[in-house]
Amino acid sequence: MHEPMDKSGQFLPKNGAGRYQTIQWLMFQMGGIGPMFGQLGYFHRFAGKDYEDKHPRERYAAESRCLLRVPDQRLAECAWIMGDAYSIADIAIFPWVRNLIGFYQAGELMGIADFPHVTRAGDWRNFLRVPRS
Numbered sequence: 341m342h343e344p345m346d347k348s349g350q351f352l353p354k355n356g357a358g359r360y361q362t363i364q365w366l367m368f369q370m371g372g373i374g375p376m377f378g379q380l381g382y383f384h385r386f387a388g389k390d391y392e393d394k395h396p397r398e399r400y401a402a403e404s405r406c407l408l409r410v411p412d413q414r415l416a417e418c419a420w421i422m423g424d425a426y427s428i429a430d431i432a433i434f435p436w437v438r439n440l441i442g443f444y445q446a447g448e449l450m451g452i453a454d455f456p457h458v459t460r461a462g463d464w465r466n467f468l469r470v471p472r473s
Contacts, residue, residue: 351428358422365421365429368410369436376404377436381444401449404440408455415457434462 353359380400388397421429441447
């Protein structure tokens with residue numbers, strides 16, 4: 341996923357620590373946020389109706405809350421995941437947050453209000469207002 345962005349030079353630093361930190365955030369999304377939010381969505385919106393045992397849904401909700409704390413803490417210090425620069429990390433993370441709230445309808449279950457920095461950065465009005473190079 342990061343190779344096409346590398347060619348444009350707009351969303352991934354070309355070298356140095358910034359490049360590898362951005363890739364780390366991308367891998368955090370791919371290995372944590374994507375799979376956990378997807379599982380939570382499945383058990384909350386779809387399978388939750390069929391299972392009396394809510395343990396799977398609660399397990400994925402708890403893990404998803406833990407995962408959301410990480411970018412929320414980061415965003416307490418900066419505008420975007422990589423500081424002032426909008427990056428591929430933001431492109432990978434924030435659509436999952438929006439789907440968690442909207443499509444999966446799990447915002448209340450997640451206590452999304454407890455993550456003000458994530459909700460600020462992931463708000464579509466901010467997300468779509470990103471300056472173009």
